[in-house]
Amino acid sequence: MAALGTFVLLTSFVVCAYAIAASVAGARRRSTRLVESGIGAFYFVTALMTVASGILVHAFVTDNYAIKYVQRYSDAAQPLAYKIASYWGGLDGSIMFWVFLLGCFGAAAVHVNRERHRELIPYVVAVIAATEMFFIFLMVVHKNPFSTFLTQAPAQGAGLNPLLQNFYMAIHPPSLYIGFVAMTIPFAFGIAALITGHLDDSWLRAVRRWTMVGWMFLTFGLGLGMLWAYEELGWGGYWGWDPVENAGLLPWFTATAFLHSVMVQERRGMLRVWNVTLVILTFFLTIFGTFMTRSGVVQSVHAFGEDPQLAMMFTVFMVFLLTFSFGLVIYRLPLLRSRNELDSWASREAAFLANNWILLFSAFFVLFATMYPTLSEAVRGERLTVGPPFFNKWMLPVGLILLLLTGIGPLLAWRKSTISNMVHQFLWPVSAAAATAVALVALGVRVWASGICFALCAWVLVTIVQEFIRGAGVRKQTTGTDLFTALVGLFGRSRRRYAGYVVHLGIVLMFFGFAGEGFKKEADINMTPGQQTTVGSFTVRHDALRVTADAQKQMITGHVTVFDNGKEIGTMQPAKWYFEKRVEEPTTEVAIRRAVSQDLYVVLAGFEVATQSAFYKITVNPLVNWVWLGLGFMVVGSIIAMLPESAFAVAMAKLPEGAVTTTLFVLAMFAPAGAHAQSAGGQNVSPVPKTVLYQSLEGEIMCTCGCRRPMNDCPMEPNCHGLDAQRVKLAKFLADGMERDAVLAAFVSDHGSEEILARPIDKGFNRLIWMFPYLLGGTTAVGMALMARRWSRRDAESTADASPRADDQALSARLDDELRDLD
Amino acid sequence: MNSKILKILATTVVIVGALGGLMYTSLIEGTEYYKHVEEVMADPSAWQGKKLQLHGFVVEKSIMRRPGTLDHIFQVQSKGQVVNARYTGIVPDTFKDNSEVVIKGYLGPDGFAVEPDGVMAKCPSKYEAAPLRPSGN
Structure with a gap:
């Protein structure tokens, strides 16, 4: 199998080379057959990568430890879903996964655009294939995931790092990769346009769409990364300016900048060099981010293997990339002349320009600070580092300015805003911000950054609401419908604009959450049973320390009771899990009590079994859930922007569904939160000799006396009224030779619900969660296919008749004007 | 124009x-200066008062904690040079004998004072399998 895998990789390398050669030659000689053959070869590479992925996944599922990569990242005891997720758990596999995704996206993009952008397609194919070729090259010569043990293969796998064995592992990297990979497509179109000189605005449409797709996945991926850090790593926060996090953030900044400045080019024909540059930079930063995190160039608390050879290859590729791309830009400068000039600083294009500068500054600042240790070592020979405080010091004001611009941009008119319409537009937002600021000062809020942030949130929120209300008002007047229909109609009329506002709403909610950081409270405390401590409004009492075990791991669980303002509100069970394979690296199972206003976040940081004492790290995180909610809105907003117009034609029927989607999405983000950590099965010493299976089942089945503890942990024992009957039942089932799953199923059916189980059955809910990324992938694929069909169909229409679009623009311009004149 | x-x-x-x-x-x-223990301990006085990130390995059996508190003292070594460190707070899971650490803080005449949350033990693995443990000496 491994040999086959390597063979497939080698084949795809050769086919890639052919695809490049055939496309470029075909384009130069104007030979349709050659171009078609290049496209065919390009599709074939995708097919080959699918086969290669299939082989690797198969190897993981069948525990083929002859393959080094499988041996390192998997073991037989791992659940199926983790085995599959191990595919991208390591360096070699993640590169292959990257190429696989790029293949899928590239094929989709080429398929969608092959008719409309006939001139560009050969070069698009060549650029994407060249990128694929680079990564395949890396695998073939250096990091082959299919390399096998030369001598005897170990019989056991080393297992995936326990830190990676969780829900987010399955979904966070794929989402981030998709975001990264999708940025290759705008780049390919940009380069193709530069090579061919077809630099009219039509290629921008394709570029903008794919950047949007990438942006959405990148946002989603970054959000999941934050959730992962918050829920799994247990340091109480969600963003630590770690190089790995920064790597994902860099292209996000430039992509966001592009999505704004592209509007200026579409409307006013300005910023053309700038936009091409942003597209190139975004792609470059995705490659650079990969390089940074994989080659060991930047030291991170996460130790990445240092790999000078890989660093070398990446450097060569990046230098080539930059030289080639910017060389082309310079060569085509005459064609990239701006058609217009900035009329006034009080115009929307000026606001976009400012937004771009800030975003670009953010990107370069983060890049600089992340690379600072490496840079200083190179320049001064001394390794100097900067920590999160340095980042925060700079990014905090930058973020606030960006938030302010989010509120200003939509209020300004294109070209030039007159004083009177500025007063008209700014009156409410500014009043709202001022009112909030005054209220905050009156309430005694003295955290300045957070206070300003709250005020700005109010500003932007009112801006967005005002835009919706005025837009809907105009529509109501012109179409004569009710307000609600008019609101939905707005999305149909000018989808991108109002979808953009939904994204902005997400930004506001997220900043609202960020501002909560200013009121964070923390305590590190050592407590013996019965002792308690107060953090913020919460009092936490340490009740007991329990040591339990299951087949995979030993679990140390701290049991604490929580009081809010003196009132008991529940118990929490933070834990430390020691996986047998990796006793050296226990995982921290954080216990989080979520609420709209604040999270209570308890980590068991250490313990002494002898004295039953425990060290807790207790954090009160105000408003943190608003960050997740905001991320949800951002993703939903970008989905709306990508929806085909027909989705709004039947607008009324669709809206409730949209609301359901939003809720589901937000729920999906929250769902895994409660499910972890809180499952603490007891396993006290029992005088009765019991089989291992019996013991583990006692920990999994709840006692029915109402104590809400597992059978082996019932506090009422030995006087418990329900326990004996249950024990007899359990013993009988086992005596009948029933397996674990059968016993649990019998208990569930007798009891009538899964409440009888201390933990949800692995098969049910948990497996369902694991399905999520695959469902997501599937849905995306289907959605993309549908979109592809639509776009290609619309293509045929638009070539036949280009006037409806012009009409649309005229209409939206009129709407714009009407809004301005509304007094 | x-x-x-x-x-x-x-x-x-x-x-x-x-x-x-x-x-x-x-x-x-x-x-912050990022230094290895031996670089700094070759001439300790030159580094006093500067904010440092010190890279080294925890000396075997040197970690001591005052019972019932979070006060730790331990030694960090690198290439034969050793520095005494003291720290109050919670240490990461991976902070053990011989583990590779980076400690943040200031060097004084009586040893290295680690600032709050200033102990970073390297995650042995994220994308890569755990490297072999370096020997204590």
Whole structure:
């Protein structure tokens, strides 16, 4: 199998080379057959990568430890879903996964655009294939995931790092990769346009769409990364300016900048060099981010293997990339002349320009600070580092300015805003911000950054609401419908604009959450049973320390009771899990009590079994859930922007569904939160000799006396009224030779619900969660296919008749004007 | 046209200059020296009072904690040079005998005072399998 895998990789390398050669030659000689053959070869590479992925996944599922990569990242005891997720758990596999995704996206993009952008397609194919070729090259010569043990293969796998064995592992990297990979497509179109000189605005449409797709996945991926850090790593926060996090953030900044400045080019024909540059930079930063995190160039608390050879290859590729791309830009400068000039600083294009500068500054600042240790070592020979405080010091004001611009941009008119319409537009937002600021000062809020942030949130929120209300008002007047229909109609009329506002709403909610950081409270405390401590409004009492075990791991669980303002509100069970394979690296199972206003976040940081004492790290995180909610809105907003117009034609029927989607999405983000950590099965010493299976089942089945503890942990024992009957039942089932799953199923059916189980059955809910990324992938694929069909169909229409679009623009311009004149 | 270019240039120079200046001053405050134990302990007095990130390995059996508190003292070594360190707070899971650590704080005449949350033990693995443990000596 491994040999086959390597063979497939080698084949795809050769086919890639052919695809490049055939496309470029075909384009130069104007030979349709050659171009078609290049496209065919390009599709074939995708097919080959699918086969290669299939082989690797198969190897993981069948525990083929002859393959080094499988041996390192998997073991037989791992659940199926983790085995599959191990595919991208390591360096070699993640590169292959990257190429696989790029293949899928590239094929989709080429398929969608092959008719409309006939001139560009050969070069698009060549650029994407060249990128694929680079990564395949890396695998073939250096990091082959299919390399096998030369001598005897170990019989056991080393297992995936326990830190990676969780829900987010399955979904966070794929989402981030998709975001990264999708940025290759705008780049390919940009380069193709530069090579061919077809630099009219039509290629921008394709570029903008794919950047949007990438942006959405990148946002989603970054959000999941934050959730992962918050829920799994247990340091109480969600963003630590770690190089790995920064790597994902860099292209996000430039992509966001592009999505704004592209509007200026579409409307006013300005910023053309700038936009091409942003597209190139975004792609470059995705490659650079990969390089940074994989080659060991930047030291991170996460130790990445240092790999000078890989660093070398990446450097060569990046230098080539930059030289080639910017060389082309310079060569085509005459064609990239701006058609217009900035009329006034009080115009929307000026606001976009400012937004771009800030975003670009953010990107370069983060890049600089992340690379600072490496840079200083190179320049001064001394390794100097900067920590999160340095980042925060700079990014905090930058973020606030960006938030302010989010509120200003939509209020300004294109070209030039007159004083009177500025007063008209700014009156409410500014009043709202001022009112909030005054209220905050009156309430005694003295955290300045957070206070300003709250005020700005109010500003932007009112801006967005005002835009919706005025837009809907105009529509109501012109179409004569009710307000609600008019609101939905707005999305149909000018989808991108109002979808953009939904994204902005997400930004506001997220900043609202960020501002909560200013009121964070923390305590590190050592407590013996019965002792308690107060953090913020919460009092936490340490009740007991329990040591339990299951087949995979030993679990140390701290049991604490929580009081809010003196009132008991529940118990929490933070834990430390020691996986047998990796006793050296226990995982921290954080216990989080979520609420709209604040999270209570308890980590068991250490313990002494002898004295039953425990060290807790207790954090009160105000408003943190608003960050997740905001991320949800951002993703939903970008989905709306990508929806085909027909989705709004039947607008009324669709809206409730949209609301359901939003809720589901937000729920999906929250769902895994409660499910972890809180499952603490007891396993006290029992005088009765019991089989291992019996013991583990006692920990999994709840006692029915109402104590809400597992059978082996019932506090009422030995006087418990329900326990004996249950024990007899359990013993009988086992005596009948029933397996674990059968016993649990019998208990569930007798009891009538899964409440009888201390933990949800692995098969049910948990497996369902694991399905999520695959469902997501599937849905995306289907959605993309549908979109592809639509776009290609619309293509045929638009070539036949280009006037409806012009009409649309005229209409939206009129709407714009009407809004301005509304007094 | 010329005056426009001049204006743009002047604005750019001012903005870049201001930002650069700000950046430089905040860098000076925010910068920490990243050093290995042997580099610093070769001439300890030269490094006193500077904010340091010290890289080394925890000396075997040197970690001691005052019972019932979070006060730790331990030793970090690298290439034969050893430094005493003290720290109050919670240590990471991976902070053990021989583990590779980076400690943040200031060097004083009586040893290295680690600032809060200043102990970082390297995650043995994220994308890569755990490397072999370096020997204690």
